[in-house]
Amino acid sequence: MTEPDIRVVAAIDFGTTYSGYAYAHKANPNEIFANTDWQEYEGRFKTPTVLKYNDNWKLESWGAPALTERPKRRGKNISKKPVELFKLHLGKMENKPSLPSGLDYKTAITDYLCEITKSLKTTLESRWPMVDFYSQIPAEFDATAIATMRNCAHKAGLVQQKDTPNLLFTTEPEAAAIHCMKALREHDLGVGDSFMVVDCGGGTVDLTTRKLLAGNKLSEITEREGDFCGGSFVDQEFIKFLGRKVGSSAIDLVRQNHYGQLQYMVQEFCRKVKVPFTGVIKDFKSVELDLEDICPILKQYVKGQAKEDMEDAEWVVNIEFDDVKAMFDPVVGKIIRLIHGQLNKSDEECSVMFLVGGFSESRYLQSRIRQEFNGIVKNIPVPPNPIVAIVKGAVQFGLKQDVIDDRVLKWTYGTRIARDWTPDDPLERKTGKHIIVFERLGKKGDRVGVDQKVLRIFAPTSIIQEHACLDLYVTSKDDAEYCDEPDVNLLDNFNFHVPITGDDIRPILYVMNFGMVEIQTTAINVATGEKYDKTFDFDI
Structure with missing residues (x-):
């Protein structure tokens, strides 16, 4: 089957309170259009992330028209169940906002993505008829949430196949950093200088610190972080x-x-x-x-x-x-503490702190941040139209993915292996002569280059073993001993056949590749040359 000729890159910024999209044609990558045609909300870069259903849970409207009209003093006011803040259910925050009884957050996300996809396709069709496009979605959640978003995007009709490479996730602060790159010269930043991006959205605030490298590439110098403290x-x-x-x-x-x-x-x-x-x-x-x-x-x-x-x-x-x-102060105070934490993680001077996202337009938030950090960071600008920094940066990333040189791992990765039991191991975990343990493959906080590979040699524990299992686990801890510990979660299974050859050792070369936004793993049977591949969605 012939691969489609992808000539347009589109990005959807699915926000907690407002959402939008932008797009560009590969023939003119410097011209990125952010949509401003939003039904009854024309002239704005984003539309509210709001849905309105009838009593039978049929979607009636979305975006601005779903916002409730002015209440009437007389007459019956029938609740049409406007729904908001459903994106927050992707995260692990406590006290998530309630949803109406009978509505699942995945259904709400799918319904919203379906409507924004219709708008996007109509817009692209009016400009470039019959042109296939490549989709970007910036997101700052864990691997499970990204997998949920991929499923919802597929059900919404954004992509025809769930696992298509034409749907790519990048992180929100990374997209914002890419967008801010074009303003670095305005603030006298050169190769080797570091800058921070503080993305203040409606629900979350995300921070990342980057260094400008030669060739207009970016290196991530600290582990990015964020919290639920948006507008x-x-x-x-x-x-x-x-x-x-x-x-x-x-x-x-x-x-x-x-x-x-x-x-x-x-x-x-x-x-x-x-x-x-x-x-x-x-x-x-x-x-x-x-x-x-x-x-x-x-x-x-x-x-x-x-x-x-x-x-x-x-x-x-x-x-x-x-x-x-x-x-304001409880929310602003939390953002200020996040910035202090990000600054303390790096030994390098932060030359510029960019404030982006819709909440960054708050003049009170701007003044509090500048008051707190003017003696530490030389310049704290708000770029023009900060509300579209993420979505335009996501388009730029789709057009030129090699702008990212490396990233800092946000999680620790490992697999489940069997090794010989020793007297120092817990007796209750002994299985025959072996014990099942967590084998670390990548440590939280480590800097990894794009397409950097981790190599390991594993082997079956028995000459009659016909199948191998190298499942991928993630944890927020630096390391783990066992895969069933608290905060160690299975990302996905990876099972494959290992033919019996009669040899005592049948080595398997395990190759883990930290790609752009996914982990690609390959198991190679050293004796036969057979390869088994597995791609994991993940949030590094």
Whole structure:
């Protein structure tokens, strides 16, 4: 079968609160287009990561049209189940946001990717009819989550085959770093200089520190890190603030029964309070939120003293400067601690710190970071249109993948092998004459070159053994003794046939190749020359 002629690279930035895509033709790689045609949300680089279903769980709308319309004071307000923040279910955070009963997060992801894929294909078809494209998805989760994303992308129709090489994952901070490369000269960075990228999104904040090498290549000099402390967590602090005014039980009931009105109220907070906030008192004017106007259903759930207080206030909530600062500070403080941790990991001077992502446009966040790090980092710029840094960087990576020279392993990798049992080993783990142990193949924090290979020689433990098993395991620890320890997880199985030859030793050459975004393993029967290949999706 003939391979398709791939002439267009497209990238989808599937974000926690907003999503978008960009694309470029290989014939003109310097011209990268970020989509701004989003149904009723034209002129913006991204559309909300929101879905709206009917009561039978049939998708009614997505993106901006799925955001709830202004509530009516009169008439029945029927909840249409707008759903948001479902991407956070890919991560390992505690207290994940709730989803409506009956909706699985994988279904939500698939439905959303299906709609954004339709938009992408329509856009590309209008520019270059009948042209096949190559897809990039930047993601910053573990191997299991990336495998889930690949399955969802396949079900959504983004790719025809789940394991196609035409769907490639890169990491979000890596894509952002590639995008920022073009601005390095503006800030007097040259070969050998290091820079940090702080990607502040809606749900997550991810950091990476890179060094510019000769030939416009990037080296990762520290293990990248991140946490759940993006802009949407400021919204959650607002909900907590409101709960202290009207009672948390009232908020919970609105969330459960009239989620659309809660969503509308959050959007009003973002428009009137969150976006304009600078952290400077003289810039701030007290904000009044009329709950009867923006969330009329709330009144029926407020009880007791809270109801009396709100009636006295005529259902108006005043938001003062200190209130808003208290909403931002837990989130901003967490981001500042992440930056300190990233700086402390490197012995090299960080010349520039780029702030990218939608939340980086917050002037308060910018001022707090600059105030904290101006004495440590010479320059802390926000590139133009920081909200598209990731998606444009992902396109650039798809056009020129050799820009990455090496990466730092985020996990420790190993396989499951049998070796001779010794008296120092636990007796309860003895199996015949052997013991099953974790054999480390790559250590967390190690720097590995693109296409760097790890070589090992293994052999069957018995002359009558006909099958070998070299499964791949991952752990966040530096090492492990056994594969069933806590925090040691099976990434995937790798089984193959080993013919019986009568020889006492039948050596198997195990080759593990750290590729661009996947691990390729090959087992070679040294005696026969037979090869067995296995590709593992992974997040290094």
